[in-house]
Amino acid sequence: MSVPETAKDGIKFTGIASREELAACPGITTGERFEKGPVAVIECVQEIPCNPCEHACSSGAIVVGQPITRLPVLDGAKCIGCGACLAFCPGLAIFLVHKNYTDTSSLVEFPYEYLPLPAEGSLVPCGGRDGDFIAEGKVVKVKQTRQNDGTALIVVEIPKEYFMDIRTICRKETYHGQG
Amino acid sequence: MERGMKKAQVVIVGGGPAGLCAAIEAAGAGARVVIIDENNSPGGQLFKQIHKFFGSFEHKAGMRGCTIGARLLEETKSLGVEVILNAPVYGLFKHEGGMVVSYAQDGREKAILGEKLILATGAGENALAFPGGTLPGVMGAGCAQTMINVNRVLPGKRIVMVGSGNVGLIVAYQLLQAGARVLALIEAAPYIGGYGVHASKIRRAGTPILVGHTITRAIGKAQVESVEITGLDENFQALAGTARVLEADTVCVAVGLSPLTELAWMAGCDFTWIPQLGGHIPIHNENMETTIAGVYAAGDITGSEEASTAMEEGRLAGIAAAEALGLAAGRTKEMKLEIWARMNALRTGPFGQRRFEAKTQLLGSARKAAQ
Ligand SMILES: Cc1cc2nc3c(=O)[nH]c(=O)nc-3n(C[C@H](O)[C@H](O)[C@H](O)COP(=O)(O)OP(=O)(O)OC[C@H]3O[C@@H](n4cnc5c(N)ncnc54)[C@H](O)[C@@H]3O)c2cc1C
Numbered sequence: 001m002s003v004p005e006t007a008k009d010g011i012k013f014t015g016i017a018s019r020e021e022l023a024a025c026p027g028i029t030t031g032e033r034f035e036k037g038p039v040a041v042i043e044c045v046q047e048i049p050c051n052p053c054e055h056a057c058s059s060g061a062i063v064v065g066q067p068i069t070r071l072p073v074l075d076g077a078k079c080i081g082c083g084a085c086l087a088f089c090p091g092l093a094i095f096l097v098h099k100n101y102t103d104t105s106s107l108v109e110f111p112y113e114y115l116p117l118p119a120e121g122s123l124v125p126c127g128g129r130d131g132d133f134i135a136e137g138k139v140v141k142v143k144q145t146r147q148n149d150g151t152a153l154i155v156v157e158i159p160k161e162y163f164m165d166i167r168t169i170c171r172k173e174t175y176h177g178q179g
Numbered sequence: 180m181e182r183g184m185k186k187a188q189v190v191i192v193g194g195g196p197a198g199l200c201a202a203i204e205a206a207g208a209g210a211r212v213v214i215i216d217e218n219n220s221p222g223g224q225l226f227k228q229i230h231k232f233f234g235s236f237e238h239k240a241g242m243r244g245c246t247i248g249a250r251l252l253e254e255t256k257s258l259g260v261e262v263i264l265n266a267p268v269y270g271l272f273k274h275e276g277g278m279v280v281s282y283a284q285d286g287r288e289k290a291i292l293g294e295k296l297i298l299a300t301g302a303g304e305n306a307l308a309f310p311g312g313t314l315p316g317v318m319g320a321g322c323a324q325t326m327i328n329v330n331r332v333l334p335g336k337r338i339v340m341v342g343s344g345n346v347g348l349i350v351a352y353q354l355l356q357a358g359a360r361v362l363a364l365i366e367a368a369p370y371i372g373g374y375g376v377h378a379s380k381i382r383r384a385g386t387p388i389l390v391g392h393t394i395t396r397a398i399g400k401a402q403v404e405s406v407e408i409t410g411l412d413e414n415f416q417a418l419a420g421t422a423r424v425l426e427a428d429t430v431c432v433a434v435g436l437s438p439l440t441e442l443a444w445m446a447g448c449d450f451t452w453i454p455q456l457g458g459h460i461p462i463h464n465e466n467m468e469t470t471i472a473g474v475y476a477a478g479d480i481t482g483s484e485e486a487s488t489a490m491e492e493g494r495l496a497g498i499a500a501a502e503a504l505g506l507a508a509g510r511t512k513e514m515k516l517e518i519w520a521r522m523n524a525l526r527t528g529p530f531g532q533r534r535f536e537a538k539t540q541l542l543g544s545a546r547k548a549a550q
């Protein structure tokens with residue numbers, strides 16, 4: 001059964017940040033910074049009263065400031081790509097992207113709060129912000145630490161062209177399996 | 180007064196985040212505090228909130244709701260607060276020296292005299308009327324949340340969520356986590372009511388969000404077997420040709436919360452009507468004191484917001500009650516100002532602004548009532 005999407009674009013209408021909203025998002029750093037190594041991508045585009053990300057980053061790369069409803073601003077120069085902020089964001093809106101992992105592949109890391117967790121080394125269908133399949137990826141790491149309090153972080157290796165598109169393991173595929 | 184009646188300086192009805200924080204402040208100032216809650220464990224909404232909370236770091240955001248509840252509970256315990264559980268409060272009576280609070284426990288009627296009374300009863304879920312709405316399988320989203328997160332029972336396998344506020348979005352996500360399919364989340368308004376980050380989570384999991392849609396009926400003999408939904412135009416009228424049937428076995432309704440104000444009415448508090456806050460709200464001043472001296476209200480009972488604001492309001496009420504008892508020491512005024520500054524900061528931005536205006540209106544009613 002397919003349910004058609006609504007016509008209007010943007011987070012308020014679809015639940016997905018539009019290209020324009022992402023382009024204007026202060027939590028996303030510049031193109032050059034992605035060339036230099038792993039960096040956080042904060043896809044938080046609405047002014048909500050929230051700031052745990054700011055406190056999670058010990059490098060001072062994330063600033064929300066006052067009032068608490070301001071958008072988080074990422075300083076790409078200060079971000080060391082450690083990924084510590086990912087599991088602290090209650091919105092699960094922070095990703096870690098390592099664009100030039102190899103010549104042809106990137107790493108994307110994201111929080112994943114579903115069971116079963118994929119096995120390291122396995123191939124998984126990876127999807128975009130709408131959960132639709134984009135490309136197959138390889139699970140490089142599944143991180144479960146006490147500090148992350150139940151939120152697993154998953155690192156997938158994916159074709160480089162999709163480093164700003166792939167944001168999850170497809171759950172839709174599992175659905176088809178379940179009928 | 181009846182001899183032997185139980186007494187406390189501060190009696191708090193409701194052991195959610197507002198009640199617990201009120202207790203921490205009042206007991207911290209030296210008051211003898213009793214919390215009464217109808218549930219078998221305190222924490223209110225918090226214990227079914229297994230997700231990491233948004234909100235400010237100072238309000239323990241980033242921590243799971245259930246963990247916040249456990250922390251607050253520990254603090255009340257260490258301060259010697261008495262918590263009476265399984266005890267619905269059903270009556271309030273003005274009495275010399277305070278208010279007599281009647282509650283049921285173990286099938287018996289009991290009463291306690293509180294010099295100061297803090298009402299922190301929270302809010303209840305609104306219902307939605309539609310054909311088939313009484314079929315088994317139609318339930319409040321909060322009810323489904325209690326089933327999966329507290330009782331570990333999946334209410335259904337194929338779910339339609341109605342309402343895109345934070346409650347609808349979060350419970351949809353938790354149903355997905357619990358292993359259900361959420362076929363669609365529908366919203367009558369032309370836009371999503373809750374926070375985009377919560378909406379994005381369920382979109383990534385493959386659940387469509389249909390704005391401008393409503394449920395027209397639930398179909399089934401003995402339980403929900405399918406659900407008919409339809410698109411709406413800007414006047415909320417069904418759009419011809421957009422009706423379709425989803426093969427769902429469960430409908431979760433998340434169309435807002437209304438403050439649980441019965442006890443405030445019973446106490447004789449004056450009310451005002453503020454739709455943005457959920458309807459009839461007991462008028463209160465900057466100390467969270469209602470129009471009845473010595474009776475305070477805090478948390479979702481004064482308008483559904485968030486745990487962060489509920490905790491701050493609770494603290495204010497606790498501090499003010501202790502102050503009125505002559506207990507609070509020196510810094511009371513500064514503490515209250517700090518709390519107001521934090522609350523006002525939480526009430527900024529496109530989501531908070533309306534609540535800020537509504538709350539300002541509420542305080543305005545208090546000033547008028549005082550004249
Ligand atoms: C799905 C969902 C997700 C949420 N997520 C967040 C979030 O991420 N961040 C955030 O800040 N907030 C969140 N909230 C909101 C937050 O949980 C509430 O705002 C907060 O719990 C309100 O606190 P309270 O103490 O006023 O009321 P409650 O927590 O509702 O507590 C009231 C207590 O009073 C008891 N009671 C009521 N009447 C009586 C009576 N007559 N006798 C005895 N006991 C009585 C009730 O049983 C209850 O235990 C969420 C809420 C829901 C439903």
Ligand code: SF4
Pocket residue numbers: 039040056057058059060061062078079080081082083084085086096
């Ligand atoms: S990845 Fe590390 S350094 Fe970069 S913003 Fe997150 S916590 Fe800070």
Ligand code: SF4
Pocket residue numbers: 042043044050051052053054064072088089090091092093094233376
């Ligand atoms: S913690 Fe997440 S949701 Fe909250 S402000 Fe930071 S990025 Fe946004």
